[in-house]
Amino acid sequence: MTSNNPTMTAFVLHGAKDIRKEVVLRPAPGPGEVLVAVRAAGICGSDLHYFAHGKCGNFVPTQPFILGHEFAGEIVAHGEGVQSPAIGTRVAVDPSRACGRCKQCRQGRYNLCPKMVYFGSASVTPPSNGCYAEYVTAPAQNCWPLPAGFEYAWGALLEPMSVAMHAVQRSGGVGGKSVLITGGGTIGQMILLVAVAFGASKVIVSDIKPFARDFAEKYGAAGTLDPTSKTMSDDAAEFSPGGFEVVFEAAGVAAALDQAIRLSAPGATVVQVGTLPDGTAIPANALLSRELQYVGSWRFANVFERVIEMVVSGRIDPRPLITKIHPFENLSEAIVEAGSGENVLKMQIANPA
Numbered sequence: 001m002t003s004n005n006p007t008m009t010a011f012v013l014h015g016a017k018d019i020r021k022e023v024v025l026r027p028a029p030g031p032g033e034v035l036v037a038v039r040a041a042g043i044c045g046s047d048l049h050y051f052a053h054g055k056c057g058n059f060v061p062t063q064p065f066i067l068g069h070e071f072a073g074e075i076v077a078h079g080e081g082v083q084s085p086a087i088g089t090r091v092a093v094d095p096s097r098a099c100g101r102c103k104q105c106r107q108g109r110y111n112l113c114p115k116m117v118y119f120g121s122a123s124v125t126p127p128s129n130g131c132y133a134e135y136v137t138a139p140a141q142n143c144w145p146l147p148a149g150f151e152y153a154w155g156a157l158l159e160p161m162s163v164a165m166h167a168v169q170r171s172g173g174v175g176g177k178s179v180l181i182t183g184g185g186t187i188g189q190m191i192l193l194v195a196v197a198f199g200a201s202k203v204i205v206s207d208i209k210p211f212a213r214d215f216a217e218k219y220g221a222a223g224t225l226d227p228t229s230k231t232m233s234d235d236a237a238e239f240s241p242g243g244f245e246v247v248f249e250a251a252g253v254a255a256a257l258d259q260a261i262r263l264s265a266p267g268a269t270v271v272q273v274g275t276l277p278d279g280t281a282i283p284a285n286a287l288l289s290r291e292l293q294y295v296g297s298w299r300f301a302n303v304f305e306r307v308i309e310m311v312v313s314g315r316i317d318p319r320p321l322i323t324k325i326h327p328f329e330n331l332s333e334a335i336v337e338a339g340s341g342e343n344v345l346k347m348q349i350a351n352p353a
């Protein structure tokens with residue numbers, strides 16, 4: 001890199017409701033890393049938590065840091081030892097920096113690496129910087145080239161779509177099965193798209209918001225449920241008498257978990273994707289007596305390429321998931337709008353070359 005310490009614009013979180021546009025030092029790529037000019041970035045529920053509360057669950061930042069972990073961009077510099085992807089390549093970046101050496105990493109389950117450093121996260125001390133900046137450094141091996149015609153905005157959707165793909169893989173497969181998704185937020189709707197693409201016999205989405213139910217019906221759900229309705233159980237039985245064979249709990253709400261278990265068929269698999277409040281009770285005797293398989297699904301591993309292929313083949317259309325794209329400069333407004341908007345799925349920022 002040049003010696004005159006180049007700078008860049010970044011959005012730095014200082015605390016709850018306090019995100020500041022600042023000029024900071026541009027990072028230099030280390031050995032094995034590349035410098036990526038960020039072209040598109042998504043706003044995730046976790047970013048909204050950090051913004052609203054200054055923390056996310058029990059991840060409490062010890063110092064100001066740059067948020068954001070869903071992004072795509074252009075490779076503009078190489079660190080030592082890097083030959084590919086070439087300068088100028090358009091890439092999406094897997095934001096998981098795993099150690100690569102522990103047992104979980106060596107078994108291909110790097111999402112479970114105890115030493116994981118995720119982009120834009122306070123899961124480590126000090127917190128790791130993310131992608132709400134003009135530039136980020138990333139390991140070259142985390143960069144997935146985008147095929148021609150694959151937009152940066154879709155590239156910035158690969159991280160949450162990978163979460164959905166991983167959840168479907170954790171279920172053991174949905175082909176030919178009746179599926180219930182509790183929670184029609186961005187991840188829930190992405191699971192819907194993946195489950196339909198993978199041949200579920202029917203997918204039902206449950207959500208309190210009419211917007212979420214309308215979206216699901218428009219994009220492949222065979223029906224929807226209102227979890228607050230008195231007739232919820234009867235409505236569910238009409239869709240799938242005897243219960244659903246695979247259930248994804250994507251709401252992260254105790255009441256939704258209860259419904260997920262109650263509406264599942266004996267022998268079903270229930271996948272926990274949403275983050276539940278600490279201390280949430282699990283209906284253990286229902287698991288026991290109906291031999292349910294209750295499995296966790298945490299982030300994702302090794303699915304970026306598969307999601308790209310599903311989009312390229314036309315099996316998954318990412319476009320409806322993007323509610324609005326703001327200019328990079330307006331990140332703070334975009335976060336406020338994403339947090340307050342009732343009718344929002346994915347909010348993104350774009351910073352074209």
Ligand SMILES: [Zn+2]
Pocket residue numbers: 044045046069070159160
């Ligand atoms: Zn995310």
Ligand SMILES: [Zn+2]
Pocket residue numbers: 098099100101102103104105110113114115116
């Ligand atoms: Zn590891």
